[in-house]
Amino acid sequence: MIAPPTTVDGFVTEFLLNLAQDRGVTLQDSTVDDRYLALVRTVRGHLAARRLETERAPRERKTICYLSAEYLLGRQLDNSLLATGLEDIAAEALAACGVDLDELRAHEIEPGLGNGGLGRLAACFVDSMATLGVSSIGYGIRYEYGIFRQSFENGQQVEHPDAWMRGGSPWEFPRPERARIIRFGGAEDGWAVRAVPYDFVVPGYRSGAGILRLWSAEALEPLDLPAFNAGDYERAVRAKTFAENLSKVLYPDDSSPQGKELRLQQQYFFAAASVGDVVDDLLAGGGTLDDLPERAIFQLNDTHPVIAVPELMRLLIDEHDLGWDTAWAITQRCFAYTCHTLLPEALEVWPVDLLRRLLPRHLDIIYRINEEFLLTVRERLGEERVAAMSIIAESPVRAVRMAHLATIAGVKVNGVAELHSQLLRDAVLPDFAEFFPQKFTNVTNGVTPRRFLRLANPALSALITEAIGDGWVTDLERLRELEPFAEDAAFRDAFAQVKAGNKKRLNDVLRVRDRTEIDEEHLLDVMVKRLHEYKRQLLRLLHVVDTYEGVVSGRVAASALQPRAVLFGAKAAPGYVMAKRIIHLINAVAGVVNDDARLEGRLRVLYPANYDVTLAERVIPAADLSEQISQAGKEASGTGNMKFALNGALTIGTDDGANVEIRQLVGDENFFLFGMTEPEVAALAPAYRPGESVDAGARRALDLIASGAFSGGDRSVFEPIVTNLLTEDRYMVLADYRAHADAQARVDAAYADPDAWTRAAVLNVARCGYFSSDRAIRDYQERVWG
Ligand SMILES: *Cc1c(COP(=O)(O)O)cnc(C)c1O
Helix, strand or coil: CCCCCCCHHHHHHHHHHHHHHHHCCCCCCCCHHHHHHHHHHHHHHHHHHHHHHHHHCCCCCCEEEEECCCEECCCCHHHHHHHHCCHHHHHHHHHHCCCCHHHHHHHCCCCEECCCHHHHHHHHHHHHHHHHCCCEEEEEECCCECCCEEEEECCEEEEECCCCCCCCCCCEEECHHHCEEEEECCCCCCEEEEEEEEEEEEECCCCCEEEEEEEEEECCCCCCHHHHHCCCHHHHCHHHHHHHHHHCECCCCCCCCCCCHHHHHHHHHHHHHHHHHHHHHHHHCCCCHHHHHHHEEEEEECCCCCCHHHHHHHHHHHHCCCCHHHHHHHHCCCEEEECCCCCHHHCCEEEHHHHHHHCHHHHHHHHHHHHHHHHHHHHHHCHHHHHHHCCEECCCCCEEEHHHHHHHHCCCEEECCHHHHHHHHHHHCHHHHHHCHHHEEECCCCECHHHHHHHCCHHHHHHHHHHHCCHHHCCHHHHHHHHHHHHCHHHHHHHHHHHHHHHHHHHHHHHHHHCCCCCCCCEEEEEECCCCHHHCHHHHHHHHHHHHHHHHCCCCCHHHCCCEEEEEECCCCCCCHHHHHHHHHHHHHHHHHHHCHHHCCCEEEECCCCCCHHHHHHHHHHCCEEEECCCCCCCCCCCHHHHHHHCCCEEEECCCCCHHHHHHHHCHHHCEECCCCHHHHHHHHHHCCCCCCCCHHHHHHHHHHHCCCCCCCCCCCCHHHHHHHHHCCCCCCCCCHHHHHHHHHHHHHHHCCHHHHHHHHHHHHHHCHHHEHHHHHHHHHHHHHC
């Protein structure tokens, strides 16, 4: 094998060669783009070598085939340099060439092939599998346009297409020889597209590699030449346009299913291509179909890929001539299902009519799976349970419940945090938990320490390594060894300086990116995540408005405020009207509050547009306070909460998702808990009348908003928000208002003692090693993959 350069000189040679051969320029004539692409080429050579090495290793182990419609990867350059151990060599080599590495870093566009937490989790998992040396392949869709780029016009969200591939997609390896044909429709009205895979190498930290194989849709015949020759140019390319639409754009929805035909087409497109790819590989390697369960498991990241279940059945029966029982016995051992939600409206269902038109054979297979399953239900639990457990819902229209299909077919079903897994058993799928008690398990989510600590927070990483060595990068529980340092005044000082430095680093980007900055002396209070009513950005905002009102009405002296910068970052699904209104309100409040001299600059609201992984990596290490304030019982896990705690922010949070586990680990005294618990929410829900006993602070905030104070006197603009809270308030913002405000007062009091605050922050870091995605992957190996 060609050994890639591992010396500075070798790296320089390779880089210049790539500039000349790939870009056709000399260093003197090169643009930033040329230099960036030549650097990627150089690093990619190492990834390719790493991958060949991994592939040559004996392959008798089971391969984890992770099926996910989303991968929110973030930038690749730094992670690739870190994983290959080339950080210093590349930096020196580029410096020797007079090239600014930071400029090239900033030039990279992150592939935003996901919406938020679910897609980011998939990216963390492929990183951890590669690092742990788990034989793995991630399958997904190579969306030409990822999650939209957000900007604000007059405070309102505007969506722009995310052309992440403009200027090429230099990290990928196209694999046209592995292309497959995917067929839709029935025998008479069928049509087909070609699925072409592009591989990203997922480098493990210092060793190992996995593959992320993303499918792109192409027409079988790119051009209808007779139509073209006849002058009908539109018809000539119609098939091409039609086919390419399949992988054209990511659905920008989070926590709500889309229900659109194109979405189902996307799901089947990538599920069928992936299952076919795995089966072909098995057979090509001399395996038999009976071996499949020993050689591969398909981990279903939510219900989006569940159509892979009937697809495997179809493949085994129609194309490989197995009998139903044999095929079902194999299929039942090849899938496992991760549920990501608690919102009943977020459970995917597909109308039977749509499936009959698009995938008639699969509908037949689903019906038969259901028939046989319901026979046993009838026998064991009785007729009265049949309707609730059927894969087919009868109203409002006949539809296939994908979560039921996944649960019946899967070896295991897991939730993503302890509380979530419990609610999954008790509330979301209780009949199934009774029927298949051994299937249900929990794997609490995690995040990769490489990206979210080692890369995002270089100064803290260096401080930790100085204290306890660098073993934590692949064994995050070693952070425990930091605990004694919480009592070490010199360490606390150094830790506080790291935080201060990270605020400067954040300002370096905010100034360029958003022409704004935080006051580096302020407590940095951060709420970054998708905009959704259940996450309750409004709860945070009402308290900001209440604080503002207190000062301008003269009830509170500005000098009495703990100076704070409250930073929001969030995209809203383009069709989610209320979420977009909330974005508008946050920006409107920011405009008024930041301009009002009466606050003496002691309260600032910032809302940098386009929250993405790149921004997350700057914001999170700088944060003092992490807002995790969803209504209890609504956030399945959260992973943002973990990133913040690992970077030494204290959490103000409800007893929801993985907040529960964070609090148990860091200790009540190092966490600002508030609000109703899930059982309290459930108990209050039937009789909740939000308008009847509104807290005085919340009332003042609502009145000020309703008065038009943030909309130039126009009372109509935000009236729907106020009315909704007072009459419906589905996520009980008002019921938790006082508890939240009191907890914020506790935050202020705690921050007034910087040394004690830092001690708590150090303990958060030291005690959150559990939230590594490496640990999560080990849990999957033990509890799910066998
Ligand atoms: C981690 C992450 C999320 C998930 O955040 P939650 O607070 O868990 O919802 C969403 N978007 C980006 C860019 C992230 O990095």
